[in-house]
Amino acid sequence: MAKSKEKNRALFLRKKGKSIKEISKKLGIVKSTISLWCRDIELSKEQIRRLHERMVRGSYKGRLKGARIQYERRLERIKNAEKRGVELIGNLTNRDLLISGICLYWAEGSRKRRVAAFTNSDPETVKFMMKWFIRIFKVNKKDFSLRVGINKIHAGRLDEVISFWSKITKIPKCQFWKTTLIKTKNKKFYNNFPVHYGTITIRIKKSSDIYYQIMGLIKGLSNSIKQL
Secondary structure, three states: OHHHHHHHHHHHHHHOOOOHHHHHHHHOOOHHHHHHHOOOOOOOHHHHHHHHHHHHHHHHHHHHHHHHHHHHHHHHHHHHHHHHHHHHHOOOOHHHHHHHHHHHHHHHEOOOOOOOEEEEOOHHHHHHHHHHHHHHHOOOHHHEEEEEEEEHHHHHHHHHHHHHHHHHHOOOHHHEOOOEEEOOOOOOOOOOHHHOOOEEEEEEOOOHHHHHHHHHHHHHHHHHHHOO
16 A cells, blocks of 8 residues: 555656656655656656756756866865975975076076076076075176066066066066067967066076086086986
8 A cells, every 4th residue: 555655656746747866765765666657657848848957957066066076176185285295395405405406407597608597487486596596606686687588469568577577586677688579470369468477587697607507517417317
């Protein structure tokens, strides 16, 4: 008798346009049984439409929830990696600073014209290299000269761009050379246009001695790597 009541209840709910999953959840009966009981019931076009819309919304919400969970997990992994990285690095010794700067110069520094110069677009990297030149080679801030390189479509923002790099490097605008405007055939407008600041080249005046020292340090680092 109880089973018959459950079946009748299932048939009633199905005729009302409820989904097999909803009926199963409401009655506490497995979906396969509900599906078997209701297999002869034909739903109207409107009921089918509503069930389909509900399924789509449910699927969309499920995807959003899954994406959110993955996003939160990724943030947690990043947070843990950053925490671990900070713990591993700790405070830099002078030797750590020396070698770190040599690695960066080796990758991005100039090895022409016997002048110490470094070009990059990342503000934190530029800050690091400014400190490196000052701490390791005792460079006076007055001996720096800087040049910005940026696409010519930013010509109207040059004062803003130079102000940005002046703040990052703590070097006054009067020590900046004329900006290099780069011509390109690409007319595409990028979303980061208002926050793009091009690249900055740091040069040290009369720096041939510093240049030779840097080249020697790169050679020493290269030789040490070969021994690993």
